[in-house]
Amino acid sequence: MESFNEKEFCKNTGLNVHFVQDNHSQSTKGVLRGLHYQIQRPQGKLVRVVRGAVFDVVVDIRKSSPTFGKWIGTDLTESNYRQLWAPIGFAHGFLVLSDTADFLYKTTDYYTPKFERSILWNDPTIGIQWPLNEEPRLSDKDKVSLLLEQADIYP
Numbered sequence: 001m002e003s004f005n006e007k008e009f010c011k012n013t014g015l016n017v018h019f020v021q022d023n024h025s026q027s028t029k030g031v032l033r034g035l036h037y038q039i040q041r042p043q044g045k046l047v048r049v050v051r052g053a054v055f056d057v058v059v060d061i062r063k064s065s066p067t068f069g070k071w072i073g074t075d076l077t078e079s080n081y082r083q084l085w086a087p088i089g090f091a092h093g094f095l096v097l098s099d100t101a102d103f104l105y106k107t108t109d110y111y112t113p114k115f116e117r118s119i120l121w122n123d124p125t126i127g128i129q130w131p132l133n134e135e136p137r138l139s140d141k142d143k144v145s146l147l148l149e150q151a152d153i154y155p
Contacts, residue, residue, distance in 0.1 A: 034093015
């Protein structure tokens with residue numbers, strides 16, 4: 001399987017994107033990561049699952065956008081081969097639905113921890129409908145995320 005072809009990606013999406021870094025995240029069922037973004041050196045992300053299943057979400061955090069604060073979510077699985085594009089100006093997060101999941105993402109800029117920010121996964125003003133049966137497992141950094149109204153966001 002050819003998982004990525006820059007020429008085809010640009011032709012089919014109308015985007016002129018160049019990726020500089022590939023990341024691999026492995027998590028277990030019930031882990032929720034996000035909603036992450038970089039306020040400086042922002043990253044566009046092309047994400048996919050190669051093992052397992054996740055519910056993947058992007059949120060528009062561009063204050064001047066007519067879709068500011070709106071979200072979309074979709075299941076990404078090893079068998080549906082879907083990929084999700086998280087453009088610059090969007091926060092990204094996912095919930096692991098399977099026992100384990102291997103999540104791959106290509107980024108348009110390098111990871112820079114000092115510019116990373118996180119919005120609270122259950123911010124009521126965003127209202128993401130996570131497919132949860134119990135409280136998710138969060139990293140320490142995600143436990144202290146801010147509400148959208150408190151967060152550094154894009155103009």
